[in-house]
Amino acid sequence: MQDNFAYLLPFIMFTFGVVFLGLQAIGFRPGRYWGLGYILGAAGFALPMVLPEGFDLFGALLADFLFLAAFVLYGHALLVQFGAPTYVRVRLGAAIAAYLVVCFFILVQPNLRNELATSDMGLALLLAPSIFLVRRKIRNLMDKVLLAAASLVVAETLMRVGIFLWFTTGSSPESVGAYFTSDYSYLAQFTASICGFLMALSVLGSAIADVIEQHRLEADHDPLTGLLNRRGFDLSAPDFRLTPLPSGAVLICDIDHFKSVNDRFGHATGDRVIIALASLLKETLPASAKVARFGGEEFVAYVPDMPAAQLAILANMVRSAFAARNWSEGPFPVHITSSFGISAIALGDHSIHDAISRADGFLYRAKEAGRNQVVQEGLALLGVTPAASLKVVAS
Incomplete structure (x- = not known):
């Protein structure tokens, strides 16, 4: 044996x-x-x-x-x-x-x-x-x-x-x-x-x-930015069938005239711009935030237990820092901005996507008003609105 x-x-x-x-x-x-x-x-x-x-x-x-x-x-x-x-x-x-x-x-x-x-x-x-x-x-x-x-x-x-x-x-x-x-x-x-x-x-x-x-x-997770992707965001989002209703606010944002950046400087440069905005979102929003890249240059974040007004202030900090970024050190001397829509979780919402849909409407209003703005419940907050024709302005 x-x-x-x-x-x-x-x-x-x-x-x-x-x-x-x-x-x-x-x-x-x-x-x-x-x-x-x-x-x-x-x-x-x-x-x-x-x-x-x-x-x-x-x-x-x-x-x-x-x-x-x-x-x-x-x-x-x-x-x-x-x-x-x-x-x-x-x-x-x-x-x-x-x-x-x-x-x-x-x-x-x-x-x-x-x-x-x-x-x-x-x-x-x-x-x-x-x-x-x-x-x-x-x-x-x-x-x-x-x-x-x-x-x-x-x-x-x-x-x-x-x-x-x-x-x-x-x-x-x-x-x-x-x-x-x-x-x-x-x-x-x-x-x-x-x-x-x-x-x-x-x-x-x-x-x-x-x-x-x-x-x-x-x-x-999104391989480019390390943020959640749409699937990861949906899995981490709160269950609205629970009682009480989840509290907090959502943010949706994108990069103004991003197609012009890709067309003029290529997709590699566009990726750098996307990564820059993603990094600002991760650094500025609290650790509890669920931040996701939904596709292209569009980002969504859910911040639990935070009023929409407070999230709008944080969003404006991201917007301001992104607009002030000096891209002349890179391969393209341009000024790039972003726009934001903010919405609070509301009674009657059946899922996080109801709040995202409202925030998307406010983002659309920011675009209509000239871009480079944060809009909460339809009001522009602290935004600096450039002329709409200046999509990507050479410095």
């Missing part, structure tokens, strides 16, 4: 490694580190089966190197996956120090007991700091499961080292040999393998959750 298990374990770990490398190709960035780590771990477990007799010394050195490298990669994968600082030099320095101590007990002062204990202790200490660094960056249930599985690997490794040292004495090879032929040794190896298997499954689950979340974000 032990022989079958010894053959099966490297195969399972290698399979997980290949799967993780494949997940990297579909957007799971730490997949390369998890994949290489599990492949190196599989190689470490397979080494005794492939090395010929007489290579025990070389096999011990290589196996310890492979396991330490695998745990360095596990720790690095955790840090990358959770967006934590990687401290590559510090962690590599710790791994090299651990390996040098292991080499000392293999080459200089041979002691199998100390070699095995030092190697396993080094594995636990290489993974534990990464777990500590990412503990506050958990985003979902699968992240919790992954962190729990990694913690279990560390705890099991430390417990196994403690029990191994308890059951063996000094440098006695007889006590070490007796330990490794015992049923408990097999049980400890089996438990360690189960913990590694559980960590691999949790990595797989967390990876799938990350990829799904990434694709969901891409589906709900």
